Amino acid sequence: MSDIDFTFAVARIRSLENSLLNATAIEQLIACPTEENCLQLLAEKGWGDSDTPLEADAMLNRETEKTWNTMREMGIDMSVFDVLSYPNEFHNLKAAIRETCRKGKHPGIYYEDCEPSGEEIEKIIAEKDFSKLPEYMAAAAQEAYETLMHTRDGQLCDVIIDKATLEAIYAAGKKAKAGILKSYAEDTVAVADIKIAVRSQKTAKSLEFMKKAMVECDSLNIDLLARAALNSVDAICEYLSGTAYAGGAEALAESPSAFERWCDNKIIQTIKPQKYNPFSVEPLVAYVLARENEIKTVRIILSAKANNLPEDSIRERVREMYV
Amino acid sequence: MSLGVVFALLGAALAVILAGMGSAYGVGVAGQAASGVVAEDPSQFAKVLILQLLPGTQGIYGLLVAFITLSQIGLLGGSIPAIDIPTGLMILAACLPIGIVGLVSGRHQGKTAVAAIGIVAKKPDQFGKAMLFPAMVETYAILALLISILAVTNIPV
Numbered sequence: 263m264s265d266i267d268f269t270f271a272v273a274r275i276r277s278l279e280n281s282l283l284n285a286t287a288i289e290q291l292i293a294c295p296t297e298e299n300c301l302q303l304l305a306e307k308g309w310g311d312s313d314t315p316l317e318a319d320a321m322l323n324r325e326t327e328k329t330w331n332t333m334r335e336m337g338i339d340m341s342v343f344d345v346l347s348y349p350n351e352f353h354n355l356k357a358a359i360r361e362t363c364r365k366g367k368h369p370g371i372y373y374e375d376c377e378p379s380g381e382e383i384e385k386i387i388a389e390k391d392f393s394k395l396p397e398y399m400a401a402a403a404q405e406a407y408e409t410l411m412h413t414r415d416g417q418l419c420d421v422i423i424d425k426a427t428l429e430a431i432y433a434a435g436k437k438a439k440a441g442i443l444k445s446y447a448e449d450t451v452a453v454a455d456i457k458i459a460v461r462s463q464k465t466a467k468s469l470e471f472m473k474k475a476m477v478e479c480d481s482l483n484i485d486l487l488a489r490a491a492l493n494s495v496d497a498i499c500e501y502l503s504g505t506a507y508a509g510g511a512e513a514l515a516e517s518p519s520a521f522e523r524w525c526d527n528k529i530i531q532t533i534k535p536q537k538y539n540p541f542s543v544e545p546l547v548a549y550v551l552a553r554e555n556e557i558k559t560v561r562i563i564l565s566a567k568a569n570n571l572p573e574d575s576i577r578e579r580v581r582e583m584y585v
Numbered sequence: 586m587s588l589g590v591v592f593a594l595l596g597a598a599l600a601v602i603l604a605g606m607g608s609a610y611g612v613g614v615a616g617q618a619a620s621g622v623v624a625e626d627p628s629q630f631a632k633v634l635i636l637q638l639l640p641g642t643q644g645i646y647g648l649l650v651a652f653i654t655l656s657q658i659g660l661l662g663g664s665i666p667a668i669d670i671p672t673g674l675m676i677l678a679a680c681l682p683i684g685i686v687g688l689v690s691g692r693h694q695g696k697t698a699v700a701a702i703g704i705v706a707k708k709p710d711q712f713g714k715a716m717l718f719p720a721m722v723e724t725y726a727i728l729a730l731l732i733s734i735l736a737v738t739n740i741p742v
Contacts (some may be wrong), residue, residue, distance in 0.1 A: 269614055269699055272623025275705035277629075540618070540700040 263339055265542040272337040272540055275549045278332065279537070281308060282585045283556050291560065292576050297567040304560065318564040329553040330375055333546065342543050345434045345443050346550055347376065348398075353429035354380040355399055359407050359419060362387045380579050398433065402426030421475045428454050428477040442544040445532050446551070451479040452507060453525045459491035459498050460514065460521075467491075481506050519579055526555055527582040534584065552584030559583070590665060592673030593658045596680030597651040600733065603684035604647025611640025613699035622706045628680020632705050632712045639719045640694040642717040643687035650683045654737050672742060681737030686729035694722040 283291075287307065294300040301316045310321040334340065350373040357371040361384055372380025378395070383403075386394045392404040402422055410419040428451050435447020455476045462472045472488040482505060490497040495514065502511035513524035529551060536548035559581045566576040619633035654676060659666040668676075697719040704715035 266614060269617040270621040273699070273702055274624050274707060275616035276703045277622050277625035280707060539594075540696075540703050 268338065268541060268543050268546065271338055272542075272545045274332075274336065275545050279549065279585055281551075282552060282559070283307070283583060284585045285583050288559060288563070288580055288583060290574050291563050292336070292580070294567065297564050299328060300560075300564055318568070321528070322561055322564075325553070325557055327375070329550060336546070338543070338546070342438070342440065342443070342547065342549065345431055345447055346437065346547070346554075348427055348430045348434065350378050350394075351378075351399070352423055352430070355383055355395075355403055356406075356420060356423045358384040358387050359403065359410060359423075360405070360416070363410050376496055397457075398430040399426065409514075419544065421471075425477055427477055432477060432479060440542065440544050440547060442547050446529065446547070448479055448481055448528060449532065450523075451477050452481045453510070455479065455482055455484055455487060456498070456502065456507065456514075456521075457511060459487050460495060460518070462488075463491040463493075463495055463498065523579060523581060526558065530555055530582045530584055537585070548584070551581060555581055555584065586661065587667050587669065587673075589668030589673030590658065590660075590671045592670065593654065593668055593676040596673075596677035597654040599677070599684040600647045600650040600654070600680040600687075601644075602733070603645075604650075604687025604691065607688035608641050608644030608647075609691075610694075611643070611691040611695025611698065612637060616642060616704065618699040618702040622702055623673040623720040628707070629705055629709055630709060632704050633711065636698045636701050636719065639698050639716075640673060640691050640725065642723060643683075643691040643694070643726050646683050646726055647687050649738060650730065651734045652682055654680060657737055657740070658742055666742070668742060672740060674741045676737060676742075679733055679740060681733075682729040682736075683726075683733040686725055690722050690726040690729075694719050694726075697722055 291300050291303060292304055295317065298316070301318065301321060304310070304321060305316065310316075314320050314324045333343065342577045354372045354376055358380055359369060375402075376461050380385075383395065386392065386405055387403065392407075395403050402425070405473075406419045406422040406426075409415065409422060429507070431447050432451045435444050435450075438444055438447070454458065458472060458475045462475070469488055469492055470489060473484065476484040476488060478484060486501055487498065490501040499511040499515050502508060502514070509528070510521060510524050513520040533548035533551050536545045540547050562579050562581075563576055594694040614639040621636045622629050655661050658676065660670055698712050701718050705712055
């Protein structure tokens with residue numbers, strides 16, 4: 263599809279952007295005294311449906327469904343969103359492998375709206391016919407399954423699948439024509455590598471473990487990052503200060519939650535110019551990312567309200583909004 | 586029938602075809618954007634319809650020049666006139682400005698109208714300002730129309 267073919271979809275998205283939550287709406291949510299008040303305010307703003315119960319999970323899941331339903335209605339090639347849907351697909355793979363290796367059925371463990379579905383992946387794994395899985399998933403699925411069966415090491419199984427997820431995202435980003443997808447894939451992989459480095463440093467993991475978990479990307483040298491992680495968090499910050507993630511180093515020095523927020527805000531900063539782009543698939547990708555960011559922010563506020571956290575500590579965790 | 590008439594008719598045809606193509610593209614692409622906005626907010630129908638129609642004028646200009654050309658060479662009278670080749674070529678050249686500029690400006694005005702429809706979608710109260718951007722492109726179609734009309738009407742047939 264050429265850029266012009268997205269004209270209808272982008273114009274529709276421009277209208278839908280009006281209903282995204284802005285900073286004022288987020289402040290209103292933070293000012294609500296209870297979680298129930300927040301949910302009522304969200305319902306007034308059109309979140310959920312008439313039949314959606316006034317519960318956080320139900321409402322947030324419905325909003326995620328709405329976003330993807332809107333994209334499907336646009337009549338565009340949905341493969342452009344592969345980069346964004348891989349984490350859910352690989353989550354289903356992870357859940358399916360664990361489900362196959364343990365007794366009993368555990369409903370509600372899979373994300374819906376994925377291709378192949380969680381149930382299909384589970385059936386393929388039970389039959390050990392890994393070639394039926396998508397190409398980007400097959401080898402990792404087999405390795406993770408065999409690792410879990412032989413070692414019963416769930417963490418190692420997760421590391422294999424998480425790495426395969428990042429590799430799939432990175433490969434899809436490299437292949438994508440849209441610059442926003444390339445940037446998103448690069449940032450996602452780099453941020454994941456930084457998180458692996460920080461967590462490995464805190465749990466004293468080996469260099470070998472880190473290299474097994476990290477994925478090569480253009481903006482970071484994972485060898486230097488892993489070696490920095492062997493020393494201290496300060497060494498990680500020092501290495502990052504000489505990269506495109508210098509801002510992340512400052513946030514990392516502040517607190518882990520500040521770093522998480524910085525990661526999400528960086529993606530929002532990357533996609534913001536798409537508000538003024540009338541053509542191409544990029545505003546659609548930006549809208550999906552903006553919705554994900556919005557839902558994540560609302561989830562943070564709702565769980566903070568449910569746990570009676572003070573407003574100041576909620577503000578620390580609230581992400582920058584797209585509009 | 587002289588070859589001059591063929592050239593003159595070719596000029597009229599090009600004015601209609603090229604300018605019409607530009608308008609069809611512009612109105613088409615702006616129509617897609619207008620549909621996208623109306624799908625979410627039907628109350629914007631009138632505003633986006635006006636913006637969609639802006640690139641349609643090039644086609645009308647092409648039709649006008651073609652009509653004047655046909656009238657000028659006397660074809661509308663029902664008989665095939667005798668026009669020499671140099672005059673026919675001059676009429677063809679006179680028709681080209683609106684044809685070519687109509688094609689290019691129609692496409693660009695369509696794209697600018699799409700961007701303006703985006704403004705209306707986000708800020709409906711800014712419709713007046715939004716309309717000015719695609720209207721600016723119209724200037725160059727009007728300039729070409731003027732030259733085509735002046736040239737066609739001043740060529741002695």
